[in-house]
Amino acid sequence: MAKNIRNFSIVAHIDHGKSTLADRLLEYTGALSEREMMDQVLDTMDLERERGITIKAHAVRLKYHADDGNEYIFNLIDTPGHVDFSYEVSRSLASCEGALLVVDASQGVEAQSVANAYLALENNLEIIPVINKIDLPAADPEKTKEHIEDAIGLDCSFAVLASAKEGIGTHEILEAIVNRVPPPAGDDDNPLKALIFDSWFDNYQGVIVLVRVFDGRVKQGDKIRLMAVDNVFEVSQVGIFTPKITPLHELVSGEVGYIIAGIKRIADTKIGDTVTDANNPAAEPCPGYKDIKPMVFCGLYPTASHQYENLRDALNKLRLNDASFTFEPETSLALGFGFRCGFLGLLHMEIIKERLEREFDLSLLSTAPTVVYRVTGPDMKVISVDNPALLPDQHEMIEEPFVLATIFLPQEFIGPILDLCQEKRGIQKSFAYIGKDKIKIEYELPLNEILWDFFDKLKSLSRGYASMDYEFIGFRESDLIKLSILLNGEVVDALSLIVHKEKAFYKGRELTEKLRGIIPRQMFEVIIQAAIGNKIIARENVKALRKDVIAKCYGGDITRKRKLLEKQKEGKKRMKQFGRVELPQEAFLAVLKVK
Amino acid sequence: MADFLYIHIPFCLRKCLYCDFLSVPYDASSAGHYLDALCRELELKKDKSGILRSIYIGGGTPTTLSEKHFRKLFECVRNNYVLSSDAEITVEANPGSLDRTKIDTILSFGVNRLSVGVQSFHDNELNVLGRVHSADDAQRSLALIQKSGIENFSIDLMYGIPGQDLTSWLESLAKAAEFSPMHISAYELTPEQNTPFFHLLNSNRIEMPDDDQIFTMYSFGIDYLESRGYAQYEISNFAFRDYECRHNLNYWDRGEYLGAGAGAHSFLNNMRSKNTGDIRQYIEELASGSIPVREPLRLTPEDSLRELLFLGLRKKQGIRLNKSAIFPENGVELCRELIDEGFLEIYGDSMRLTRKGVPVSNAVIVNLFGKFGL
Numbered sequence: 001m002a003k004n005i006r007n008f009s010i011v012a013h014i015d016h017g018k019s020t021l022a023d024r025l026l027e028y029t030g031a032l033s034e035r036e037m038m039d040q041v042l043d044t045m046d047l048e049r050e051r052g053i054t055i056k057a058h059a060v061r062l063k064y065h066a067d068d069g070n071e072y073i074f075n076l077i078d079t080p081g082h083v084d085f086s087y088e089v090s091r092s093l094a095s096c097e098g099a100l101l102v103v104d105a106s107q108g109v110e111a112q113s114v115a116n117a118y119l120a121l122e123n124n125l126e127i128i129p130v131i132n133k134i135d136l137p138a139a140d141p142e143k144t145k146e147h148i149e150d151a152i153g154l155d156c157s158f159a160v161l162a163s164a165k166e167g168i169g170t171h172e173i174l175e176a177i178v179n180r181v182p183p184p185a186g187d188d189d190n191p192l193k194a195l196i197f198d199s200w201f202d203n204y205q206g207v208i209v210l211v212r213v214f215d216g217r218v219k220q221g222d223k224i225r226l227m228a229v230d231n232v233f234e235v236s237q238v239g240i241f242t243p244k245i246t247p248l249h250e251l252v253s254g255e256v257g258y259i260i261a262g263i264k265r266i267a268d269t270k271i272g273d274t275v276t277d278a279n280n281p282a283a284e285p286c287p288g289y290k291d292i293k294p295m296v297f298c299g300l301y302p303t304a305s306h307q308y309e310n311l312r313d314a315l316n317k318l319r320l321n322d323a324s325f326t327f328e329p330e331t332s333l334a335l336g337f338g339f340r341c342g343f344l345g346l347l348h349m350e351i352i353k354e355r356l357e358r359e360f361d362l363s364l365l366s367t368a369p370t371v372v373y374r375v376t377g378p379d380m381k382v383i384s385v386d387n388p389a390l391l392p393d394q395h396e397m398i399e400e401p402f403v404l405a406t407i408f409l410p411q412e413f414i415g416p417i418l419d420l421c422q423e424k425r426g427i428q429k430s431f432a433y434i435g436k437d438k439i440k441i442e443y444e445l446p447l448n449e450i451l452w453d454f455f456d457k458l459k460s461l462s463r464g465y466a467s468m469d470y471e472f473i474g475f476r477e478s479d480l481i482k483l484s485i486l487l488n489g490e491v492v493d494a495l496s497l498i499v500h501k502e503k504a505f506y507k508g509r510e511l512t513e514k515l516r517g518i519i520p521r522q523m524f525e526v527i528i529q530a531a532i533g534n535k536i537i538a539r540e541n542v543k544a545l546r547k548d549v550i551a552k553c554y555g556g557d558i559t560r561k562r563k564l565l566e567k568q569k570e571g572k573k574r575m576k577q578f579g580r581v582e583l584p585q586e587a588f589l590a591v592l593k594v595k
Numbered sequence: 596m597a598d599f600l601y602i603h604i605p606f607c608l609r610k611c612l613y614c615d616f617l618s619v620p621y622d623a624s625s626a627g628h629y630l631d632a633l634c635r636e637l638e639l640k641k642d643k644s645g646i647l648r649s650i651y652i653g654g655g656t657p658t659t660l661s662e663k664h665f666r667k668l669f670e671c672v673r674n675n676y677v678l679s680s681d682a683e684i685t686v687e688a689n690p691g692s693l694d695r696t697k698i699d700t701i702l703s704f705g706v707n708r709l710s711v712g713v714q715s716f717h718d719n720e721l722n723v724l725g726r727v728h729s730a731d732d733a734q735r736s737l738a739l740i741q742k743s744g745i746e747n748f749s750i751d752l753m754y755g756i757p758g759q760d761l762t763s764w765l766e767s768l769a770k771a772a773e774f775s776p777m778h779i780s781a782y783e784l785t786p787e788q789n790t791p792f793f794h795l796l797n798s799n800r801i802e803m804p805d806d807d808q809i810f811t812m813y814s815f816g817i818d819y820l821e822s823r824g825y826a827q828y829e830i831s832n833f834a835f836r837d838y839e840c841r842h843n844l845n846y847w848d849r850g851e852y853l854g855a856g857a858g859a860h861s862f863l864n865n866m867r868s869k870n871t872g873d874i875r876q877y878i879e880e881l882a883s884g885s886i887p888v889r890e891p892l893r894l895t896p897e898d899s900l901r902e903l904l905f906l907g908l909r910k911k912q913g914i915r916l917n918k919s920a921i922f923p924e925n926g927v928e929l930c931r932e933l934i935d936e937g938f939l940e941i942y943g944d945s946m947r948l949t950r951k952g953v954p955v956s957n958a959v960i961v962n963l964f965g966k967f968g969l
Binding site: 558 | 601782809810860861862869890892902906954957962964
């Protein structure tokens with residue numbers, strides 16, 4: 001039985017056509033009728049479809065009648081496509097024996113293609129290169145193969161040429177999966193050992209976990225133990241997605257499917273954890289489990305204070321589906337009651353924020369994103385500081401997180417990109433040609449520096465051609481200080497920053513200038529200052545409002561004027577009162593955009 | 596029973612570029628149909644239980660109407676309403692549509708106040724606004740009005756026009772003052788969406804003076820007019836003593852008024868409403884015997900307080916504290932901060948905007964809405 005199973009993933013750089021290819025495979029194998037096909041079936045969240053990226057992993061079982069006359073069961077495990085979710089990607093890949101590496105024939109290898117291919121290699125996967133979009137006029141399959149061989153060291157002689165959009169190469173891909181991806185090993189008679197690679201909360205069923213069974217079998221009524229969290233649950237249902245949810249009698253080794261076991265909290269089902277039989281446990285859990293920790297932090301505050309409860313409820317609900325972000329109550333002098341939230345990365349932060357606003361109809365203010373710092377106090381005690389407002393005045397040492405960034409770019413843009421990395425305190429680690437005209441560089445960079453506008457800059461300096469991926473490499477000591485912003489003499493903690501000493505003056509000046517442009521004129525003058533400790537390093541002012549008057553009331557039309565004033569009042573509501581100064585949301589975003 | 600009647604005449608020779616009010620090009624036949632409907636409405640609303648203290652015929656450009664139309668209109672009003680012997684009867688007039696005969700005609704029906712939409716005495720500014728008349732036309736019309744013997748007329752002027760500066764603004768004010776009108780309205784030009792003017796601004800083909808320049812024009816304008824004896828009695832209105840516009844003061848005092856004509860507003864029995872702004876609908880519905888009322892709104896106590904604040908504070912007189920039943924007892928306390936900062940002041944038994952508060956009255960009022968929990 002297991003010899004007819006093929007478990008595989010599709011990995012690709014964003015926009016290289018992963019979801020379209022997945023759709024094509026579903027269509028070709030008849031998993032969905034044409035009528036049921038909607039573009040990008042696997043991306044179910046609105047946000048995923050709009051952004052064209054996959055946020056959560058999914059798994060679908062397909063039946064394929066191969067040229068050799070046998071019927072095969074394919075488990076297609078879709079993976080998140082972004083660096084923020086690389087741990088989830090790696091666990092999805094750990095559930096497979098093979099991977100399709102999809103590369104756009106017109107663009108060649110990009111940073112995420114490489115990062116994901118490496119993840120697949122680390123998990124000992126058989127990789128099948130798929131050169132996609134060969135129907136495009138700019139497609140150059142030969143050059144793309146050369147890229148893959150140079151950058152990843154993968155033999156491309158058996159690469160499949162395809163156009164997922166046009167349905168070219170679908171059959172060849174399916175045959176390659178049959179012939180090249182090894183069938184799963186494992187033994188149905190061993191104790192149960194299954195890897196959790198995804199989980200989500202369903203309002204009716206509770207938590208649903210997606211697993212790859214490596215050994216043993218699992219069915220309704222079994223008592224299972226989640227090894228890392230060390231909790232026992234009773235299985236109420238097992239099954240697969242076709243992509244419709246389809247209950248089965250049992251899941252056996254080699255198979256991919258879901259387990260429902262009356263689990264109430266998503267936090268109990270950590271990605272990478274191992275499911276085993278509570279009465280007859282496996283000796284060892286699946287390798288590679290990590291308790292992932294947030295790297296990027298920001299404060300989230302309701303613009304209207306009465307929405308605080310709603311925000312808390314919304315965060316709790318979102319956490320049912322995404323255990324990878326954290327939140328805890330926080331009080332800010334400027335913003336009132338809110339939450340300090342931790343995320344896997346910048347994109348993750350944006351997604352959570354957008355979902356809160358969109359799905360829960362909240363209006364939020366977010367403070368500047370920060371990284372977590374390790375601060376050694378005068379007593380040599382080490383504390384973690386993720387909020388600039390909380391940086392102690394006295395400290396021996398501040399360490400900040402560093403990443404290793406891998407950047408791919410056409411060679412003509414190398415000059416400005418190297419300047420950019422230098423400006424962001426980067427240390428070059430490698431420089432190599434990929435093919436004739438593409439360059440791969442690696443830089444060690446402070447995570448803090450790429451939180452700002454690094455990615456946008458990278459894109460604009462390379463006219464969109466550069467791509468980047470990064471991984472966390474550890475904490476390092478840096479010469480960092482706190483830059484405070486004062487409005488009419490009072491510190492606004494939500495606007496403060498931890499910055500490199502050499503950049504403090506420049507950043508202080510730029511931020512005060514930005515704020516001058518953003519803070520609307522008010523009924524009195526607003527003085528904006530930047531300070532390091534007690535030393536003022538920059539000053540700007542917003543002159544008092546001089547003119548704000550409705551000239552005329554025409555022909556007794558009172559309602560119109562009243563509506564105008566009510567609208568103005570609504571606008572005011574969106575502002576945050578700080579002392580007597582009113583700050584628009586953009587002021588908090590401005591902190592984000594200081595170079 | 597309202598003592599104030601507003602009548603809307605939605606015809607103009609041509610629509611000005613900045614205008615987003617109800618007006619269509621004049622033609623005699625549609626004006627005829629409109630007048631029929633208007634008279635029908637006035638009949639349907641007939642009320643002789645009270646005495647009208649003011650009639651205001653606004654537009655559009657009422658002076659586009661012919662003598663026949665004016666006769667019909669005034670006969671209709673007099674047949675259905677009782678006019679006080681000292682009623683203020685205003686007609687809005689535009690220089691492009693005035694000649695000696697027209698003025699004499701209008702006055703012959705008992706009109707005793709003319710409000711003349713001059714806007715500027717500079718041709719380049721009139722062009723930007725898309726006014727149909729020239730500065731010379733305006734001077735000729737005003738001279739005719741002076742000669743006609745009517746004592747009470749008002750001149751409308753605008754500041755904040757693209758291309759205008761403090762000098763040209765003060766020149767326009769001085770020119771207006773030369774004709775010794777009893778009343779001058781000085782309005783800031785407000786670009787309204789969905790007007791050609793707004794699109795010109797958006798496409799950067801014209802540019803508004805900046806807020807500081809506009810503030811300076813407003814501020815110097817007030818000083819200049821007061822120096823010539825025109826007392827500011829409202830944010831945009833100036834008059835010799837006892838020549839304040841009775842009709843407009845009634846709006847700001849939240850008095851009742853009856854509106855007739857397409858798009859006209861009414862305030863009766865604590866209910867604000869307006870007629871349809873669609874002229875064809877207006878005519879059709881009245882032809883079938885019903886009054887085309889739209890958006891009736893019964894005011895809540897909060898609505899009334901909001902109105903009291905933003906209308907009352909437009910006046911120099913301000914809000915009469917002990918006369919107003921809806922001003923809360925702790926109202927002055929709620930205003931304390933703004934009083935201390937010099938935006939509001941207590942003056943006798945009234946509270947009003949200060950000279951510092953007037954130019955930023957919206958901000959002050961919105962702030963008050965917050966303090967009053969509105």
